[in-house]
Amino acid sequence: MTVGSTPEELPADLAENARTSASPSYWFHLIGVFWRLSPWKVTATGLLSWVSAVVPGLQVALTAQAVSGVAAELTGRGQGREQVVFAISALVALSVTTHVLGALQRYLGAVLSLELTMKISEMVMVKGTRMDLESYENADYYDRLERAKAESTSGNAYEILKQIVDTVASLVTLVSISVALFSWHPWAALLTLVSPLPATAVNAFYGKREWQVEYDRAQERRKSFYYQWITTSDHSFMEIKLFGLGPYFIARYRELIDSFFRVDRRLTRRAELWGAVVGLVGVFGSMGAITLAVFSAMSSGTIGELAGFLQAITAVSTAAAGLLGGLAGLYQNALYTGNLFDFLTLPESEITGGDRPFPAELRHGIEFRDVTFVYPGTDAKALDGFSCVIPAGRCCAIVGHNGAGKSTIVKLLARLYEPTSGRILIDGHPIEEYDLDDLRDNIGIIFQDFLKYEMTARENIGFGRITALDDLPRITGAARQSGADGAIGSLSGGYDTQLGRQFQDGEQLSVGQWQKVALARAFMRRAPILVLDEPTAAIDAEAEAEIFGRLRQAAADATALLIAHRFSTVRIADKIIVIEDGRLTEEGTHAELMARGGVYARLFSLQAAGYLDGEPSAGAPAGTPA
Numbered sequence: 001m002t003v004g005s006t007p008e009e010l011p012a013d014l015a016e017n018a019r020t021s022a023s024p025s026y027w028f029h030l031i032g033v034f035w036r037l038s039p040w041k042v043t044a045t046g047l048l049s050w051v052s053a054v055v056p057g058l059q060v061a062l063t064a065q066a067v068s069g070v071a072a073e074l075t076g077r078g079q080g081r082e083q084v085v086f087a088i089s090a091l092v093a094l095s096v097t098t099h100v101l102g103a104l105q106r107y108l109g110a111v112l113s114l115e116l117t118m119k120i121s122e123m124v125m126v127k128g129t130r131m132d133l134e135s136y137e138n139a140d141y142y143d144r145l146e147r148a149k150a151e152s153t154s155g156n157a158y159e160i161l162k163q164i165v166d167t168v169a170s171l172v173t174l175v176s177i178s179v180a181l182f183s184w185h186p187w188a189a190l191l192t193l194v195s196p197l198p199a200t201a202v203n204a205f206y207g208k209r210e211w212q213v214e215y216d217r218a219q220e221r222r223k224s225f226y227y228q229w230i231t232t233s234d235h236s237f238m239e240i241k242l243f244g245l246g247p248y249f250i251a252r253y254r255e256l257i258d259s260f261f262r263v264d265r266r267l268t269r270r271a272e273l274w275g276a277v278v279g280l281v282g283v284f285g286s287m288g289a290i291t292l293a294v295f296s297a298m299s300s301g302t303i304g305e306l307a308g309f310l311q312a313i314t315a316v317s318t319a320a321a322g323l324l325g326g327l328a329g330l331y332q333n334a335l336y337t338g339n340l341f342d343f344l345t346l347p348e349s350e351i352t353g354g355d356r357p358f359p360a361e362l363r364h365g366i367e368f369r370d371v372t373f374v375y376p377g378t379d380a381k382a383l384d385g386f387s388c389v390i391p392a393g394r395c396c397a398i399v400g401h402n403g404a405g406k407s408t409i410v411k412l413l414a415r416l417y418e419p420t421s422g423r424i425l426i427d428g429h430p431i432e433e434y435d436l437d438d439l440r441d442n443i444g445i446i447f448q449d450f451l452k453y454e455m456t457a458r459e460n461i462g463f464g465r466i467t468a469l470d471d472l473p474r475i476t477g478a479a480r481q482s483g484a485d486g487a488i489g490s491l492s493g494g495y496d497t498q499l500g501r502q503f504q505d506g507e508q509l510s511v512g513q514w515q516k517v518a519l520a521r522a523f524m525r526r527a528p529i530l531v532l533d534e535p536t537a538a539i540d541a542e543a544e545a546e547i548f549g550r551l552r553q554a555a556a557d558a559t560a561l562l563i564a565h566r567f568s569t570v571r572i573a574d575k576i577i578v579i580e581d582g583r584l585t586e587e588g589t590h591a592e593l594m595a596r597g598g599v600y601a602r603l604f605s606l607q608a609a610g611y612l613d614g615e616p617s618a619g620a621p622a623g624t625p626a
């Protein structure tokens with residue numbers, strides 16, 4: 001670190017970043033990323049820059065030589081003409097070379113910057129896919145992700161490479177010019193070299209303050225993005241419009257942005273004020289150096305050296321400012337990219353599997369044995385000693401009130417979380433013994449909040465088995481099973497129609513039609529375990545009956561788990577499990593549970609009465625109409 005606080009004086013997470021960026025391993029890691037990107041471009045950028053860096057020193061010496069030649073010629077003290085011709089020719093050659101090298105350097109820089117931005121954005125995406133679900137339910141993770149995403153496109157990482165190269169180049173320039181300057185006038189040279197120091201220190205100080213402000217506001221920044229998103233997305237448009245919420249969200253957004261603006265303006269004002277005041281030291285320093293050089297030339301008559309000196313002053317202040325500014329910039333950018341590497345080095349999903357291959361067909365089924373689960377960061381048990389058996393090849397339905405724990409069962413089965421205690425067995429073997437990719441490959445799940453991919457209908461279904469994305473007969477077959485084929489058939493481009501409204505030529509489906517497409521995706525998977533979490537909530541009752549008729553055929557061999565609130569769906573299941581407060585309270589067939597007259601019978605009768613517009617009758621007997 002060049003300026004500012006030590007890591008120990010900073011807040012904990014900020015200190016962590018400062019510590020990270022101060023460690024040699026961070027720099028090796030960073031340079032490793034550049035190097036892997038393109039070794040020859042990185043080498044060429046460095047070499048071009050460092051070769052160009054000696055040019056100002058040569059220019060100063062040649063200018064002095066040319067002016068000395070002119071003076072000699074004018075005073076008739078020697079053969080100045082040859083000296084002038086040589087110096088001018090060399091200066092012309094140098095200028096042309098610098099021009100060409102500069103163009104090459106800019107081209108390489110631009111390409112490297114683009115490549116680095118692409119590479120880092122991809123690294124952030126890859127990392128995002130390797131995290132576990134718990135991370136995505138944690139605000140701290142989103143803050144880190146937000147900072148990393150901002151960094152991935154900010155160009156700060158490339159700036160670091162450029163600053164490393166430029167800092168070394170400025171050093172080369174300074175050394176090459178200083179050789180001449182110190183031999184001509186040491187005090188003027190020293191004054192020239194140190195005068196840019198104070199302004200650079202002020203710059204670095206405020207650079208760090210800016211970074212700290214942005215770092216601390218990650219959560220607020222996300223809120224502002226959220227307000228922007230909610231007022232401009234198709235997903236929320238109708239509700240925002242009809243409830244008249246637009247002005248409310250815009251006011252919240254403005255409030256946040258105004259508070260950012262006030263802080264940023266204050267910081268900019270202070271930075272500019274102090275920069276201007278302290279920058280005067282630099283101005284007086286350079287003027288002092290010029291004065292010294294002029295008086296020295298008057299007394300010694302070395303007019304060529306004076307000319308060289310005057311030219312050198314600008315070159316030296318540029319190089320010194322470049323060197324110190326480069327170091328300060330490196331520090332600041334390292335803090336910023338610290339956010340990026342902080343995210344990229346987060347611990348990834350700890351859920352791992354064994355090496356047991358998944359059976360092509362289940363023989364016994366799935367068993368939850370005394371499973372308890374507490375979501376990270378909470379105390380309440382989402383599942384509390386839950387036990388049940390889902391027999392192989394059967395369709396099992398889970399019913400229960402909101403928040404009873406139904407979706408949690410699915411998340412544990414997909415190993416998105418690990419049970420806090422208890423075991424899940426598949427065909428008698430603990431689930432964690434199975435190869436994780438193999439397990440997920442053999443489960444077809446459609447969640448309650450399924451995805452609507454703004455892509456073609458073919459892709460929306462084909463994503464159920466990505467390796468069969470080109471298998472149109474399989475895709476159309478899955479669409480027929482889910483009943484999505486009718487809606488897709490009436491789209492202008494059939495299966496190749498872009499769905500949704502976000503991109504050009506997109507055609508919108510109804511919520512129920514989207515749900516049928518999502519169901520087709522599940523059928524496309526042809527997995528031995530099929531899990532449908534609220535699969536038909538938006539589908540009309542007639543279509544639902546049809547789909548479930550086909551589900552029994554389509555997934556005849558599959559072990560199916562069905563979560564539903566609509567009891568007309570549930571009654572087709574071979575086995576129904578009732579869950580309350582994370583515990584199994586009843587299980588059996590529809591007829592058995594109705595006969596028992598418990599929770600299921602009461603809920604079923606409530607719904608049936610709703611359909612018939614009659615009075616609910618608790619504990620209604622089996623066969624109550626649905």
Ligand SMILES: Nc1ncnc2c1ncn2[C@@H]1O[C@H](COP(=O)(O)OP(=O)(O)OP(=O)(O)O)[C@@H](O)[C@H]1O
Pocket residue numbers: 137375376378382400401402403404405406407408409448
């Ligand atoms: N990510 C989470 N973090 C903390 N608690 C959670 C999380 N997800 C669910 N819960 C809690 O766990 C309990 C069970 O939730 P779950 O989603 O399994 O219920 P559900 O039966 O599927 O409900 P619904 O019928 O409304 O979908 C609830 O009390 C819920 O508040």
